[in-house]
Amino acid sequence: MFRFFIASVAALAITVGIAHAESDLVKRGDYLVNGILACGNCHTPRGPNGDIVEKAFSGGGSWDEPPFKVSAANITQDKETGIGNWTDADIKKLMRTGETPNGVHTAMIMPTSFYHIMTEHDLAAVVAYLRTVTPINNKVPDPIYKMPQVENVLPGGEKPFTESMMSDSVTKGFYLATIAHCMACHTPMGPRGREFTTKLGAGGIEFRGPWGVSVSRNITQSKTKGIGEWTDAEIKRAITQGISRDGTRLKPPMGFHYYATIGPDDLDAVVAYLRTVPAQD
Ligand code: HEC
Ligand code: HEC
Known part of the structure; x- marks a missing residue:
């Protein structure tokens, strides 16, 4: 018993x-x-x-x-x-x-x-x-x-990452930004697909929908055309609330209403990665 x-x-x-x-x-x-x-x-x-x-x-x-x-x-x-x-x-x-x-x-x-x-x-x-x-x-x-x-495939994103790789903030940010396909929308298309090696993050893709027309923006570290001069807080606000640096509202399909739930550590990692994206003017 x-x-x-x-x-x-x-x-x-x-x-x-x-x-x-x-x-x-x-x-x-x-x-x-x-x-x-x-x-x-x-x-x-x-x-x-x-x-x-x-x-x-x-x-x-x-x-x-x-x-x-x-x-x-x-x-x-x-x-x-x-x-x-x-x-x-x-x-x-x-x-x-x-x-x-x-x-x-x-x-x-x-x-x-x-x-x-x-x-x-x-x-x-x-x-x-x-x-x-x-x-x-x-x-x-x-x-x-x-x-x-x-x-x-985005260079560097060919193989499954492991949990242990996530201890490095930039690596984790690259991982998160990749599964979020940020660069699918923010990298222009060339004759052989997205120009990941030459124009990563340069923006310029047009999206039409119930919101009208929106064009993805330059999210490289360019100080004039991109987000190189933005503070971390400004970048986070754009991602999670859809508010640009000058206070204007961003339109879909930028997924800010989904990104609103991204946890603080993950958001820090995404920003740490964005800081490494070479400037494109
Ligand atoms: C950018 C838009 C987009 C996003 C984001 C997206 N999908 Fe899809 N997905 C599609 C489209 C369009 C199709 C249908 C493609 C086709 O019919 O060839 C599809 C197909 C699929 C299919 C195959 C279903 C079928 O019946 O063939 C699955 C499963 C799926 N998506 C799951 C997901 C999941 C899970 C996510 C998030 C991790 C996701 N999708 C994100 C656009 C998207
Ligand atoms: C489905 C396409 C799509 C995806 C995915 C996407 N974006 Fe965007 N993003 C856009 C568009 C379009 C705009 C511009 C919207 C507008 O002009 O109203 C934008 C705007 C931005 C801005 C504001 C830039 C500025 O100058 O105001 C930032 C920052 C940004 N995106 C970062 C990201 C990050 C980081 C990710 C991934 C977590 C991401 N985006 C995923 C389409 C997308």
């Missing part, structure tokens, strides 16, 4: 331990997906007043560009129109390589090139969180690919 009691206490402790670890994983995924990763910035439908939260992740914006005509997929747990039938391995493969379970490469607007760097733990956290997303039945139009879709 006593023995049985001990055994069941041990079993209970293990079960509670696992449940606890799982909820920590879901919490981490929630922090990432609804914060710095800003998945909903594309996957949640947008109304005149911003994201429609009741329809979170059920399929969002659409793009008609030279390489593709696509809508952001329904990534809720709906089995018919979402990713409820995908295995964890299917989701991880898509995130890391861009390849869907039917062997097609997803449109490169989905920033998979920026997730090669994601740590195993963060990738598991994202998947664990996605499993908790309420299923919503919503069929988005099928994608049209006008040319082969390729990965356009």
Whole structure:
């Protein structure tokens, strides 16, 4: 009897331990997906007043560009129109390589090139969180690919980082800014993809949407055209509140309403990394 009691206490402790670890994983995924990763910035439908939260992740914006005509997929747990039938391995493969379970490469607007760097733990956290997303039945139009879709990886972001690399603030900032795909929006496109080696962070990409037109800005250390003269506090305010140095409001798709939840240490790291981005005038 006593023995049985001990055994069941041990079993209970293990079960509670696992449940606890799982909820920590879901919490981490929630922090990432609804914060710095800003998945909903594309996957949640947008109304005149911003994201429609009741329809979170059920399929969002659409793009008609030279390489593709696509809508952001329904990534809720709906089995018919979402990713409820995908295995964890299917989701991880898509995130890391861009390849869907039917062997097609997803449109490169989905920033998979920026997730090669994601740590195993963060990738598991994202998947664990996605499993908790309420299923919503919503069929988005099928994608049209006008040319082969390729990965356009930021130099230094080719391989998964490890947790131990995060003790260095600049490395951690590079990691966070990469999974946030800051440089996808802030680096101009050349004939062979984004000009990461020559114009990293120089801005100049146009975005059209319900907000009108916005153009991504120069976030290099240039003192005249970039953020080289800005204080850390000014940079943080722009990222998390969408207020530029001169006090004007920034427009979407700059994801400041997602970035508002970025923790202070992570924000320090992102700024530490931005300070290393060479000036481009
Ligand atoms: C810049 C916009 C954008 C962001 C940010 C984005 N996605 Fe996507 N995602 C898309 C688009 C567009 C598609 C559909 C591409 C296609 O049909 O080829 C897609 C496809 C997917 C798919 C494949 C679904 C399917 O049915 O084929 C998954 C899973 C996914 N995204 C998850 C995520 C997660 C998780 C995040 C955040 C870590 C994220 N996405 C961030 C635009 C985005
Ligand atoms: C989906 C595209 C997109 C992503 C991702 C994005 N930005 Fe932006 N960002 C923009 C656009 C567009 C603007 C300009 C908005 C405007 O002019 O109203 C902007 C503005 C800014 C500004 C203000 C600069 C100024 O001169 O006022 C800063 C700083 C900035 N972004 C930093 C970042 C950082 C850091 C990240 C990653 C954590 C990031 N952005 C991710 C599109 C993006």
